[in-house]
């Protein structure tokens with residue numbers, strides 16, 4: 001495990017307020033994959049394969065490796081058995097060996113430490129560390145391009161890694177991760193300064209502190225989101241999100257959820273923040289999963305002004321007037337009344 005976090009992370013705090021932002025540094029190329037803990041691994045894996053349409057690409061002890069059809073790497077998600085649900089490792093692929101070294105130096109300069117491991121199939125050495133809220137992160141560059149092992153999985157075109165599944169929602173990719181954090185400003189300061197992300201939108205509450213912030217490593221409008229954890233605990237997950245090709249896919253997903261007994265929390269509807277079309281469901285282990293469609297929205301402006309939403313604007317609800325469901329503010333994993341994971 002990485003070394004304990006330093007006590008004083010105040011140097012990571014920064015006031016990012018309605019000012020032009022720089023583009024992402026580019027050292028972190030994109031989200032590689034994320035690990036999800038679940039107390040019901042068989043049911044959770046079935047949710048990912050049968051409902052979402054992912055493919056199992058590996059199995060190792062308590063972990064199952066799964067991939068979306070448009071992922072070029074070995075896996076998009078790792079499902080690991082634990083006593084309680086939650087988020088495990090988030091792996092970020094760096095753009096070159098030099099970029100990886102630069103980010104390690106920047107993370108260490110911020111006072112956060114890490115260590116090398118080599119424990120994932122299809123992925124080279126990973127430098128495992130954590131954010132200031134205690135979520136596990138890993139940085140890596142080496143990876144193997146995945147090759148379909150059977151005719152059934154082989155695509156018709158050479159510029160696509162895998163055939164589109166003929167069942168389930170058939171999500172294209174792991175799109176973003178929304179964490180809960182005790183101190184959003186400090187934690188996103190780390191993501192911006194040490195990892196090189198760009199903040200694109202945020203919520204500032206009436207007392208002046210930041211309640212949530214969206215950041216990106218790419219020209220997608222967001223990759224990592226941090227929302228304040230009302231329980232004051234650390235290291236928790238709000239949701240993991242998968243992208244569909246169309247808004248219609250989200251409506252079809254809602255019908256599939258009805259037919260197959262998947263719990264719908266809220267949606268389909270459109271977010272005001274980031275304008276994403278969404279559906280939120282719970283997988284059987286209790287983790288919240290979002291199906292999202294951002295249409296073709298990209299952040300191309302080199303001097304994009306960070307968008308700040310006020311508490312009054314948030315109170316209006318979602319884009320077309322849907323009030324934000326109360327569980328959206330209270331449910332995270334692990335649940336606050338549960339003991340920490342194994």
Ligand code: FE
Nearest residue numbers: 176178241290
């Ligand atoms: Fe989301």
